Amino acid sequence: MLVANSCKPNKEIAPLQSTDISHVIAQMTDIMIHDITNPPLAARFFSYTTLAGYEIVAEHDSSKASMHGILNGYPDFQKPDTITGYSYQVAALLAMYETAKKMQPSGNMLEPYEQRFVDSCKGIGIADEVMDKSMQYAQLISKQILAYAKADGYNKISNLPRYTPVEKEGSWYPTPPAFMAAVEPNFNTVRPFTLDSAAQFKPAPPVAYSSKKESAFYGITEAVFTTAHNLTDSQKMVAAFWDCNPFAVQDEGHLQYGNKKISPGAHWLGITGIACLQSKKSFNETMQIYTSVSVGLMDAFMCCWDEKYRSNRIRPETAIRKLIDPLWTPFLQTPPFPEYLSGHSTISSSSATILTHFFGDSFAYTDTVETTYGLPSRSFTSFKQAAAEAGISRFYGGIHFMDAIENGQFQGTKVGEWVLHKMRFE
Numbered sequence: 001m002l003v004a005n006s007c008k009p010n011k012e013i014a015p016l017q018s019t020d021i022s023h024v025i026a027q028m029t030d031i032m033i034h035d036i037t038n039p040p041l042a043a044r045f046f047s048y049t050t051l052a053g054y055e056i057v058a059e060h061d062s063s064k065a066s067m068h069g070i071l072n073g074y075p076d077f078q079k080p081d082t083i084t085g086y087s088y089q090v091a092a093l094l095a096m097y098e099t100a101k102k103m104q105p106s107g108n109m110l111e112p113y114e115q116r117f118v119d120s121c122k123g124i125g126i127a128d129e130v131m132d133k134s135m136q137y138a139q140l141i142s143k144q145i146l147a148y149a150k151a152d153g154y155n156k157i158s159n160l161p162r163y164t165p166v167e168k169e170g171s172w173y174p175t176p177p178a179f180m181a182a183v184e185p186n187f188n189t190v191r192p193f194t195l196d197s198a199a200q201f202k203p204a205p206p207v208a209y210s211s212k213k214e215s216a217f218y219g220i221t222e223a224v225f226t227t228a229h230n231l232t233d234s235q236k237m238v239a240a241f242w243d244c245n246p247f248a249v250q251d252e253g254h255l256q257y258g259n260k261k262i263s264p265g266a267h268w269l270g271i272t273g274i275a276c277l278q279s280k281k282s283f284n285e286t287m288q289i290y291t292s293v294s295v296g297l298m299d300a301f302m303c304c305w306d307e308k309y310r311s312n313r314i315r316p317e318t319a320i321r322k323l324i325d326p327l328w329t330p331f332l333q334t335p336p337f338p339e340y341l342s343g344h345s346t347i348s349s350s351s352a353t354i355l356t357h358f359f360g361d362s363f364a365y366t367d368t369v370e371t372t373y374g375l376p377s378r379s380f381t382s383f384k385q386a387a388a389e390a391g392i393s394r395f396y397g398g399i400h401f402m403d404a405i406e407n408g409q410f411q412g413t414k415v416g417e418w419v420l421h422k423m424r425f426e
Contacts, residue, residue, distance in 0.1 A: 013126060016089040018286035020117075021053065022273035024096045025290065027113045028104065029266040035105045036246050039343060040187045040305055042263040043297035044154065045103050047193065050291040052095040052145040056137065057287045060088040064288055070423060071193045071295070075148055077141060086133035089283055090121060094138035099145050152191040160186050163309075170209025170217075170319075171312050172338035176329075180336035188306035193295045194422035198306035201414045203407040206311050206340040211323055218323065220401045224316040225324050228331060228398045235396040239331055241370070241378055242267075242344060242393035262370060264344045264390075265297040268351040270369030271386070275359050289358050292423060293351050300350035300415045304341050304408065313340040316398055330398025342400045345391035345408030346415070352387035353416025357425060359383070387412075 028049065032042050051067065055077055058064040067074045097114040101107035121131055163185040165173050174180055188198035195201075210217045231239075244264040262270075272293050276286040316339070320328045335343075356363070361382060368377040380386040391409050394400035 013087045013090070013130070016093065016283040018273070018276040018281050018283060020093055020283065021096070021286050021290055022277070024049070024093065024100070024113075025266075025269050025273060027110060028100050029262060029270075031104050031106050031109050032266065033246070033262060034109070037104070037263065038183045038246060039244075039263045039265055039347075040184045040298075040301040041154075042246075043265045043294065043301050043347075044149075044152075044190070045100065046265060046269060047291075047294040047298040048103060048145055048149045049096050049100045050287070050294045051148075052099040052138075052142050053092040054287050054291040055141050055145065056088055056092040056095055057284050061284050064284060065424060067423070072191055072195075073148065073151065075144055077144055079137065079140065083133060083137050083140065085130060086137050087126070087130055088134075088137075090126070090131070091134040091137040091141075092283075092287060093117065094135055095141045095145070098138050098142035102142070102146055103149065154190050157184075157186045157189065160189075166312055169211075170314050172314055173318055174336060175315055175317050175334040177333075178336075182309075183335070183337045184305055185309050185337075188302055188309070190302065192299050192302050194419050195299050195302065195415075198302040201303050201411050201418070203307055203341060203411050206313050206407075207401070207403050209314060209319075217319075220403060221316060221319045221323060224395065224398055224401060225320050225328065227395065228328075231331060231396060236331065237376075238389055239393045239397040241375055242390045243332055243397070244344065245333060245335055262373060264347055265294075265301070267369050268297065268348065269293060271351070271365070271367055271383070272355065274365055274367065274369070275355060275363060275383075278365055279359060279363075289355075292354050292358075292419065292425065295423065296350045296354045296416055296419045297347055299419060300347045300412050301343065303411055303415055304343050304346040305337075307341050307411075308338040308343075311340045312338045313401075313404075315339045316401060332394075332397030332399050334399050339400060340404045341408035341411060342391060342394050342404040343408070344394055345387075345400075345405045346412035348387040348390035349409045349412030350416040350419070351412075352383035353413050354420060355383045357420050 028045065055066065058066045059079065068076045097110055101110045118131060122128065163182045192198060207216045207220055212218060243261065244267050245261055246263050269290065272290055276289060281289065315334050317330050317334045363383060364381050366377050366379045371377055391405045394405055395402055
């Protein structure tokens, strides 16, 4: 939290810490769990929120470039000369709060957290006038970021025709126990941040469906089935660690209960916070890294979801029940959207690529992101090792075929490299 060198109200304000940003991300994540926010939408919330904070930092740190002229449609922000006497880092954090409050369905739940931050600033001697000016600045930037977000086309998705599963052999169909409707089938219509289009990194087509035992598809289906019947305790641990399924539903007699969990993007932003703290990154550096990873998450989800509803491939659970064992269930619950590509493989590889740029190829860390949700910590020697494990976890969990994982990793890496190129972090 913010620290000061004296109690005088108009003294120089000490810099905020990387953990101040991490707290906002963690608070947003808790609300997303409350709201059962789907993974692509969660990435959208994170990206605009971090951009609000980053814009203010960029206006005061010559080593950080504004995203105007870099991100698609990003506005040229103008700050009136009348707003003076603020703390730009305080304003950056407040801009994050102000943006997230408006974007998240239950964003009003952030009010107590924001007020606690304001009170802590005043408690260490920051003048009311400085806080008021910082809030004015934050609200000005947040308002423009929210307008930028509104123009991305997401709010038009609800006007599009309702998605109906395709009546074709080998196509995706809702899976038990809840048989939930398809999630974000039109996410590829949203304006991306760095991509030319959601189809920019279109992957190779998936292995074609076939019920013949000598076919390639039957082979990859049998591989999932065989692995599921021989899972080691270590493999089960890996699958559970990277589950990150906000839609899990549990049957209890005649009732069904939702098990709320963190999203894949929130997990990788948690890893971002761990890395920034461990390497003692400054507030400004941390804001840049969080923003880069968030933008990468959004564009990676767009690429992945574009392919999901193009190939529209059947899930292993459905295929195995049809071709091998009618009573089979996977170790992890199947998410409610088509199989190809693997979303976790895609966004994990994108995030790992971006984080490796900032921290290096051999950054060892311990992932404690989900200890508060009852999962143990896991240690990794690099972000790429973690991304590879996240990918294979979907195979162990019985929810993805191997080609969806491998091609998802390839696509995610391409997106991560592209984001770094476009944001000029090469």
